[in-house]
Amino acid sequence: MSLAIVHSRALLGLQAPAVTVEVHLANGLPSFTLVGLADTEVKESRERVRAALQNSGLEFPHNKRITVNLAPADLPKxxxxxxxxxxxxxxxxxxxxxPAMLETLELAGELSLAGDLRPVRGALAMALALQRGGARRTLVLPRASAEEAARVPGLPLRCADHLMDVVHALQPGDDCVPLRAPQPPPGRPQAPLPDLRDVRGQVVAKRALEIAAAGQHSVLLVGPPGTGKSMLAQRLIGLLPPLEETQALESAAVLSLAGRFDPGTWSQRVLRSPHHSASSVALVGGGSPPRPGEISLAHHGVLFLDELPEFPRAALEALREPLENGRITISRAAQQAEFPARCQLVAAMNPCPCGMLGSTMRACRCTPEAIARYQGRLSGPLLDRIDLRGEVLAIAPEELSSAPDGEPSAAIAERVVAARQRQQARQGVCNAELDAGVLADHCRAQSAATQFLNTAAARLGWSGRSLHRVMRVARTVADLAGAADTEIGHIAEAIQLRRALPGR
Structure with a gap:
């Protein structure tokens, strides 16, 4: 037969649309043509396939006109x-x-010139797409990629190390050597996470982190250099509850798209901390074909932006929609891809260019105009989307050395888990994800607390978004306290943690 059909999958965001690989051999001048909107990497497969077949002891049809079509033709590969x-x-x-034996398989894998199979990106996305489609075929992948895909339960999956392994498995009768099912590698013992006990003092900032972890709120830490902002931010991940199975799969699938998934770190939350020179494409994703950015790679984890005003203005403004919606849509002329971006933002910044504004240790040398320009790098709409703003104060050396150890992360994490359980039982999502339409139903407040909040919002000139975010934070404070209704004390703490930047 001169025509064969093989099933595979492409990548388009977290989707993995099906691709039919049609191969036709015909008489005529020898050639090897590949069509179907293939990228340069795909077109180079002609040379890899030719060498892999020859070096594996298989016959390559040199005297034939070979045409390979990757359908659908309008899908980029x-x-x-x-x-x-x-x-x-x-x-x-x-x-x-x-050819009939290929009908029951879906295959993907890069070939070396010797015929060895190399891993491919997006194995988890392919496995999830096959599972959603009913898993009518068996997925065959290189061993490293199959170990990733094995995390998807109930999926017919096989692995191979060499092209000849697959060829032997497709031989009829006694010549068939079945492919083996992969086993997920055991997770490595998790290294101890940084403990909040190491940070002495900074009661307000620690409380802000606890509230942020309990309600999945974003937080901005403001203070002079060397006061512990980065230490505090890196310890937030130790306060968060363990990932559920579906959350772990979503997080791993995004990392697999970027080729950064490590099976040994399965079900561990991700902490991403890009440098302040990162572009908007690096932060939110982009390129052709679209790739996930840092905010998507931190899905169900923590995105830490240190020196926040030093990031390019365009990059920070690109964060506004995904912070609000929990997803990012990359639109290009030829295609559109959507990535999840439900992460917790933790940002840190100095209050002024020299960093000493409000410090009792050293005097600030900045003029009011310089302070205004520095803080003006952060737009009002971006600051409006950050729920909590904790001030990290400078501590005198004698106070720092004599201060007792703080509360350990494990004790705080227990309160966070209890608060999240209350939120899940009440509304099914964390407080930060509550829609404005159901906010009043789930954030019931006493009449005195509501009046207090409305008065504060009018005096401070808050937008509707700010008002709703304070209501969500106050509900989280009430959940930490185990209260059924939001009280004045909870509202007051939420307002205190939404203070303006120093000097404003």
């Missing part, structure tokens, strides 16, 4: 994932393997 399907399609079209 990239990467080396189609090497294995193309090689098997050529063998099936030449009659060396039975």
């Amino acid at each position: 990239e990467g080396g994932r189609f090497d294995l399907p193309i090689a098997l399609g050529i063998l099936a079209a030449a009659g060396h393997i039975d």
